[in-house]
Amino acid sequence: MSRARPEPVQVVKERRDRALDLLVQGVPYTRFMGIGFDRRGDELTALLHFDEKLIGNPFLPALHGGAIASFLEVTAIVGLSWQSLWDEIESGRVAPEDLTPETMPRLPKTIDFTVDYLRSGLPRDAYARARVNRSGRRYASVHVEAWQDNRARPCAQATGHFLTPRHGAGQGAGPDSEAHDG
C-alpha cells in the first residue's frame, strides 16, 4: 500500500491554528490578562504581553505575584487541553471545521496549584511553557516554567493537579462532585 500523500502545509496549519485560537480566545480571563500562544508543531509557548495593570509593586517596579500565578495557571490549563485536542484533531476523531465555542471539549478543572516565585517579575513581557508530566483518565499533573529575558533563569515555576474532562458527557461541578473510588 502506498503512503497517503501529505496534506498541503497551509491546510495543516490552518486546522491547528483554528483549534488553538478557539481554545485560547474562548476564555475571557486569558484575553483580560493579555496572554497569547505561539505554536511550533504541537509545542506551545505562552506570551504575557506587558501592561501597566499587571504591576504589583509600583516602586520596584515588579509584576504582581497574582499576575504571574494567573499566567502560569492559564498556561497549564491551555497546555493540558491542547495536548488532548491535538490528539483528537490529528487522529481525525474530531473534525476541526465542526469545532465551535459550544462544541469545544470542556476545560480541565484545577484541583491544586503551587507557585514558586524565583525572581521578581520585571515590567516587560514574560513567556511560559507547560509540561504535562502525567495525564490519566481522571487526573493530570502539569509543571510550568515562566521566564523573561533569559530562558535559563526562570522567574517562576508551578506544579498543578487537574481533573481532566470526560469525553462526550458534560462534567460535574468540581472535585467534590467526584466519587472517591481510588
Place this chain on the structure above:
Amino acid sequence: MVLKAGEKARIAKQFIEAIPFSKALGMRLDDIGDGRAVISMPWSEDLVGDPRSGVIHGGAVSALMDTCGGAAVMSHPEAPAGTATIDLRIDYMRPATPGERIVARAECYNITRSVGFVRASAFDADEARPVATAAGAFTVERPQEDKA
C-alpha cells in the same frame, strides 16, 4: 517609628488598593490588622475562566489569595517594611458561584526575622463551604535602620 493601629490600617488600605493589578481585578480591602487581612473581589465577566458556566478563573482567585496573604504579613505587629511571595499553594474546593463576590481571609500565623507563614481561605455567599484554601511563605523585608 510606631504608628497607631488605626493609622497603620488606613495606610495599608491606601497602599493595597493602589496596587495596579489588585485595582484591575476590583479588589477591596475590607479589614486589616494584627497579621490578618480580609480582601474581597467582585464577580466580573473579564475574570471568567469557563465561558459556559461563568465560573471565575482559578488564576484570579490565586491573585486574590496572594494579595490577601501579602497584606496579612504587612499588617503583622512586627511590622515588616515590605513583603514578596516566596511560594503559594492553592487548593480549589469548588467552583465559585457566578455573580457572587469572593471574600478572602488570610492570617500570618507565624513570623520570623525573614519569613512570614500564611494560611488563607476564600468564600462566596455560602460561608459554610470554602471555595479555596491556601498556604504560603512570604519574605519579611526589614526597615533600613534594622539592617546590620
